[in-house]
Amino acid sequence: MTTAQHPIGSGFGASTTAAEVLRGIDLSGRLAIVTGGYSGLGLETTRALAGAGAHVVVPARRPDTAKAALGDLAEVDELDLGDLDSVRDFAGRFTSSGRRIDIVINSAAIMACPETRVGPGWEAQFATNHLGHFALVNHLWPVIAPGARIVSVSSRGHHFSGIRWDDMWFERGYDKWQAYGQAKTANALFAVHLDELGEPSGVRAFSVHPGSILTPLQRHIPLAEQIANGWVDENGTPVADWFKTPEQGAATQVWAATSPALAGMGGVYCEDCDIAEPASGEPLPSGPGRPAMFLGVRDYATDREQAARLWALSAELTGVNAFA
Template identity: 40%
Template sequence: MADEKKDASGRWSLDSLPDLSGRTAVVTGANSGIGFVTAEALARAGARVVLAVRDEERGKAAAGRISGATEVRRLDLADLASVREFAAGWDGPLDLLINNAGVMMLPRQRTRDGFEMQFGTNHLGHFALTNLLLPHVTDRVVTVASGAHRWPGAAIHFDDLDFANGYNPQRAYAQSKLANLLFTLELQRRLTEAGSPVRAVAAHPGWAATNLQSHAGNPVARLLMQLGNRLFAQSDRAGALPTLYAAVEDVPGAAYVGPDGFAEMRGAPTLVGRTRAASDAGVARRLWDVSEELTGVRFSVGAGSVSGGGGSGRG
């Protein structure tokens, strides 16, 4: 896209977005936090923005606070039937797909299809949504990951993806965020192999003060994160910058964008690194194969050739 525009301090900001008139974007989880800021900024820059949200009333309230062209559509990433319904209702080109929605460190729960809630929502829901919409995507897919992929012990537990043999909310969240990066890596490989111009990129907000942390199941962890929000976190507006940068700047496929400050907790958006585990092409391919099996959704970039059969689902 256009050359970077920076604010008076020389840093990339919400005012750095180019003119997005004529472009269409879908932002999942756009009714609050980073998702709302992302949708608001894209709409202000001229894009038509679809707020893909689980609660339509909250989505409509959010859209009412945005100046620009918006639309609200229901999407529950914890329900593959809802994901298929959303994708089936899509018509026309889609320039930007922003996979932003997520849940964090919940007590043990399952999705409607029987998957562990964090893996099912953060990874499998977006995996299915992306592949079902991919024949419409013209520019890029941005998936919001997290520094949690660096947590000790973060791994894809192929022998127990649902943590049936001992649930740990932190390990389950770290697995889902590592999955986001591996998904981006393998999606880009497949797009390149298919000769598609679409780019798959990832971003993380650093430590941003949003309501995501307030939903942690452990009250002690919730209290510590709320305290951390007050002491260390940047605003949700600053936290959205890496996502927006990844969406509009000329970054390479499979790039990862995060804050440039200490420990990537805050700062201006820049290209950042990832762990060896998040760069493992073999694990990325295996995760993709497993995800296709679990969701029943296959990779396809050809218009009209989307596969969306029934997923396996587990009770």
Template identity: 45%
Template structure:
């Protein structure tokens, strides 16, 4: 019987006793925060981890503890260059991984950006949709056949998906006024819908995909927010929690925040989580309701919406998968 974990579980607790020798993992965003912690704990349990990062010099400095954990645990760690805001960089990274030809057991799409001022990626997409979704959409699909039978894809979504469904008519805010939180919500909904559609395409060979909400954690992801904005966001979450009869919001530590990722990747039953959305080391319930709180909105798991997003994404990036 699988041990029960929850909101306060840490990565070390989730993977206690788990042997990952012979497991190869790709983790995006290994230059700070959750990505570094995810890579550390996987390598500490013997996994061979490939970390992808835009700034390799920064990533080298940030992952000293990952390399130490790999040496102690019998795993390995290496870095590859990846700028998700540039499809040329994404394709170059995918080409390098394909040329290497070694298979992955796990792919963890961890990297992302949250609530920046309006901007565009190198290819002209709104920054959050282009980085959080389209960059990963191209990378993962280009290396999909490197994910061995029985492997898993874990996409980091967020309770922020509750801010907005995807807008397939105006994904780049060309017709509507930009709101950083609406844009973030769209991108996080897209992360969940991508997992739904990817899971449908690859589950026949045992490859399952899921989306996870790590919880609220103080990391570099919040670098675009002022202290006042953070306080206002927490106040709005607390109000939603109070209305739902829930306790006040509490920030997680980084090891607690990365726990659901490694739970979904290595511990949870693959059949149970395939095409689902997970939080606090369990599968989330489908829930409507205002505000940022637990559960997943129905639109973030809608199969027809997932397929429509897939088609729109192919159109935008100019590739069919």
């Protein structure tokens, strides 16, 4: 059954932390895979899930860095989401271990990088943030347990672009923010169709906007652009007080992955630890200490027809579809 794209009154909000949403929740005996689980929001997600008793597997493109960040908090393996052979190999190693998965949180991403091509010439943000995760979940599907949840970490950046069906690879000129927007819309649409396919097996999918948080994600944004955006000063010191902390930023993905309040629901886009409102396309006007910003979810990011179309295209491009 389709879940309404409207808040449910979760009792949590923008300042809730991942540890707070897990209070009273015991994840002992559960296994979670967290991509990007060694940096920024992924690292806080790993800490929170492990703190609640889950065994966390972190597939990393820099395993040594991941091991240094995580110590014995999580199991680390190798995965480059921009390389489909690497995705298949990681999934093969995991599935042959004989274990089942209860939670997948697709947190890894790159943002607004200079024009980069991977694989057969694919635009790197779409390929890494969407196609890599698409292939990963489809390869892992046989070992995803009934009752599992899969969380696609999208962004309010999805407001920058829907799927560019007529120029997906930016052959008519590259725009780093539109490319991020398209990839983050794809993350949301992936959850919509995965939820539809997974529901009969008791597997539900969600997408989330975590909030705005200063993390290494901003590494490709020149300092001058960050200053112009009102994020930092000329020394790189944060000046905005509307950013969430990483612990708050991890909360919505952890909430979507574990909250009993979402039982029987799926396919929706969440923010601030609740289901988000549909958005008009106009940014929310600036408020005290906060610039104008987009909130809520655009209809093109929850559209079931576009979600099915994107799924079919992604299956064709990656050569993997667990539901074919």
